Amino acid sequence: MEKNMEEESKSIFVEYFGSSPYVKVLDFLIDGQEFDYSMTEIARGAGVGWSAFTRIWKQLLEKEIIVATRTIGNAKLFGVNRKNPSVLRLIKFDWELTKLETDKLFQKEGWIKKVKVAA
Numbered sequence: 203m204e205k206n207m208e209e210e211s212k213s214i215f216v217e218y219f220g221s222s223p224y225v226k227v228l229d230f231l232i233d234g235q236e237f238d239y240s241m242t243e244i245a246r247g248a249g250v251g252w253s254a255f256t257r258i259w260k261q262l263l264e265k266e267i268i269v270a271t272r273t274i275g276n277a278k279l280f281g282v283n284r285k286n287p288s289v290l291r292l293i294k295f296d297w298e299l300t301k302l303e304t305d306k307l308f309q310k311e312g313w314i315k316k317v318k319v320a321a
Contacts (some may be wrong), residue, residue, distance in 0.1 A: 213229050213233070213300075213316075214238075214299055214300050214303045215232070215296050215299065216229050218299060219258060221260055223250040223251075223254040223255060223257075224258050226248040226249055226250050227244060227245075227248045227250060227255065227258060227262065228267070228292070229248070229296075230244060230247045230248035231244065231248075231267070231281070232266070232282060232292065232293055232296050234247070234282075235281070235282045235284065235293065237281065238271040238272065238279040238281035239279060239280060239281070240277045240279055241255070241278075241280065244280065252285060265288075266283050266286050266289075267282065267283060267286065267288075267289055268280045268281065268283055268312065
């Protein structure tokens with residue numbers, strides 16, 4: 203049975219926390235943290251429907267997870283708020299989770315030896 207593209211390209215973050223619109227938008231913004239996007243680009247890039255996206259948009263702004271970065275013509279652009287300590291921790295956690303899962307895969311494939319980590 204073939205997997206569809208969305209299942210194959212699902213990030214580790216989404217695998218762990220589910221594919222709710224909120225998680226998918228956070229994942230998209232973390233992955234593209236160096237860029238800014240219009241609301242439409244964020245919704246499309248995250249693979250979230252517009253009505254679901256608009257329901258979570260206010261929360262993202264209120265929690266200062268996203269911030270307006272600039273305006274081009276009539277379009278406002280937004281990006282992940284890297285000045286928010288909670289967002290920075292979330293970005294770090296995403297990287298740590300990705301590294302953990304990558305290491306597990308490498309060990310499974312025999313590409314690296316299991317390393318004991320002291321607690």
